[in-house]
Amino acid sequence: MDGWRWLILTFLALQGIGFTNTEYYSSTEQMIDLIALDKELQIKFELYIYKELEHVQALFRVLRHVKNTIPAISETFISNPLTAYKFIEMLINKWNLIEEHISQSPSLEFIEYLDMAHEMLPDEEDLFGVALGLFRVQEIYNLYPEDVIRKMSAATQLSTDDAVLMSKVAYRNKNYKIAYMWLNETFKRLEKGDAAEVEVFELARLLASSSFIQGHVQLAIDATKLILEHDQHNEAAWFQQLEYRIHQITHEADPKVDPREPSNQSYQAMCRWEANRLSPQRQKMLFCRYSNGGGNPHLIYSPMKEEDEWDNPRIIRYHNFITDKEIDHLKKVAKSKLQRSETSPNIISNIRVSKSAFLSEEDQGVYDVTRRIEDVTGLDMETAEPLQVANYGIGGHYSPHLDLLSKEEEEIRHGNRMATFQIYMSDVELGGATVFPTIGATLKIQKGSAVLWYNLLYSGEHDVRSLHAGCPVYLGNKWIATKWIHGYGQEFRRRCSLSELD
Numbered sequence: 001m002d003g004w005r006w007l008i009l010t011f012l013a014l015q016g017i018g019f020t021n022t023e024y025y026s027s028t029e030q031m032i033d034l035i036a037l038d039k040e041l042q043i044k045f046e047l048y049i050y051k052e053l054e055h056v057q058a059l060f061r062v063l064r065h066v067k068n069t070i071p072a073i074s075e076t077f078i079s080n081p082l083t084a085y086k087f088i089e090m091l092i093n094k095w096n097l098i099e100e101h102i103s104q105s106p107s108l109e110f111i112e113y114l115d116m117a118h119e120m121l122p123d124e125e126d127l128f129g130v131a132l133g134l135f136r137v138q139e140i141y142n143l144y145p146e147d148v149i150r151k152m153s154a155a156t157q158l159s160t161d162d163a164v165l166m167s168k169v170a171y172r173n174k175n176y177k178i179a180y181m182w183l184n185e186t187f188k189r190l191e192k193g194d195a196a197e198v199e200v201f202e203l204a205r206l207l208a209s210s211s212f213i214q215g216h217v218q219l220a221i222d223a224t225k226l227i228l229e230h231d232q233h234n235e236a237a238w239f240q241q242l243e244y245r246i247h248q249i250t251h252e253a254d255p256k257v258d259p260r261e262p263s264n265q266s267y268q269a270m271c272r273w274e275a276n277r278l279s280p281q282r283q284k285m286l287f288c289r290y291s292n293g294g295g296n297p298h299l300i301y302s303p304m305k306e307e308d309e310w311d312n313p314r315i316i317r318y319h320n321f322i323t324d325k326e327i328d329h330l331k332k333v334a335k336s337k338l339q340r341s342e343t344s345p346n347i348i349s350n351i352r353v354s355k356s357a358f359l360s361e362e363d364q365g366v367y368d369v370t371r372r373i374e375d376v377t378g379l380d381m382e383t384a385e386p387l388q389v390a391n392y393g394i395g396g397h398y399s400p401h402l403d404l405l406s407k408e409e410e411e412i413r414h415g416n417r418m419a420t421f422q423i424y425m426s427d428v429e430l431g432g433a434t435v436f437p438t439i440g441a442t443l444k445i446q447k448g449s450a451v452l453w454y455n456l457l458y459s460g461e462h463d464v465r466s467l468h469a470g471c472p473v474y475l476g477n478k479w480i481a482t483k484w485i486h487g488y489g490q491e492f493r494r495r496c497s498l499s500e501l502d
């Protein structure tokens with residue numbers, strides 16, 4: 001038994017999986033580990049079957065042995081004390097032998113192994129987390145079920161039962177627009193004659209309810225008609241329809257838009273690159289230049305390529321800030337430490353779906369990156385927070401927020417987060433952009449580059465224009481590293497030229 005335990009622990013250590021990190025959906029990197037875990041379990045299962053075969057063969061040998069060596073017994077044995085003695089002895093030995101062999105079944109050991117493996121396997125919460133990630137992506141990137149299905153690999157098929165499941169999870173999560181979309185998809189499939197293990201009444205009821213909640217009363221009435229088509233005498237449906245009709249008479253008309261229309265809040269529109277608010281005139285005024293950090297000796301011979309991403313407030317991008325090799329190192333150091341990201345100390349929430357870890361400066365690679373941030377920004381790293389590496393999960397995102405600390409934390413940490421230096425450690429195929437909804441800026445995730453912005457005005461006041469968000473990742477594995485640079489002691493180092501409005 002200890003052998004198994006040891007094997008699992010070794011396997012986990014090799015994969016960099018920690019026992020506390022059994023939530024998978026919030027980190028794509030850790031989802032990748034599941035592929036290896038699944039392979040490993042399958043190999044163990046196969047080995048177990050071979051052991052089971054050997055075991056069955058051993059049982060046959062016992063059976064043959066018992067049949068061949070133990071003579072047939074008749075009642076005459078029992079009447080003679082000596083043979084009775086031998087008879088009893090034989091019975092005891094025979095069944096002890098059989099029991100002993102059966103108890104050597106490898107299944108006991110394998111079940112124990114599976115029990116332990118369960119701790120590392122994903123659970124319902126992961127399934128729910130992945131579904132919510134998908135809904136987030138659908139909502140923000142304006143994807144109907146048919147778009148999602150088209151993007152799936154040819155090897156996987158989405159059944160009508162899956163569509164039903166999606167509807168139910170969305171409905172349960174009070175995401176009525178997405179529930180409506182998936183119900184609509186389900187009915188489309190049912191009309192085409194797809195077989196499914198579904199209860200049409202139940203689905204039509206959900207369709208009516210999710211239409212009504214969104215203000216589409218006519219669609220809700222149509223849904224009750226669907227029920228009555230199948231079952232004319234469904235009283236609940238008659239009453240429901242009556243209620244909707246009364247509502248229709250006494251309330252305003254339904255909104256004219258398609259119930260599947262995407263939400264048009266600026267954050268969503270910006271994630272779709274629809275709302276970049278930089279006029280061509282302003283665009284022309286942005287510069288690209290080589291900087292040596294104001295004569296910093298570390299940059300004299302290899303100046304950093306700096307580009308203005310935004311004019312006011314200024315957002316700067318540093319190209320080729322970090323090499324692929326350095327990125328691999330940071331990921332490696334971070335991987336075993338990744339924990340679900342918190343929004344504020346000890347608070348885990350769906351507004352931030354990622355895993356992150358603070359890295360120690362004692363690691364030379366981490367130290368080098370920090371020194372380079374100091375060189376290119378000219379800001380002191382003495383009071384900065386340790387570098388934080390984050391990996392996003394399925395539909396992983398960070399809703400609009402300010403990078404500011406509470407008053408108490410500000411005291412402990414020597415001032416507030418004056419500036420944010422964000423390093424992009426991967427490209428993202430689709431989605432995942434960094435957006436600033438107040439000013440209308442969308443920044444591309446570009447591997448190797450880094451961006452800098454200020455969260456405080458020169459006066460020390462909060463700059464609300466620094467409100468920003470990480471859009472949901474649609475396709476890809478997003479890795480970033482963040483350095484929060486603190487105000488204390490920087491009053492004279494911050495370059496006035498960074499923002500004219502300071």
Ligand SMILES: *[C@@H]1O[C@H](CO)[C@@H](O)[C@H](O)[C@H]1NC(C)=O
Pocket residue numbers: 184185187188258
């Ligand atoms: C599904 O959506 C389409 C397009 O909006 C609409 O015509 C159809 O009636 C909907 N089906 C159901 C069952 O709601």
Ligand SMILES: *[C@@H]1O[C@H](CO)[C@@H](O)[C@H](O)[C@H]1NC(C)=O
Pocket residue numbers: 264269274275
């Ligand atoms: C949503 O916003 C975009 C960009 O601001 C605009 O072009 C579009 O007309 C808006 N759509 C709706 C339905 O308001």
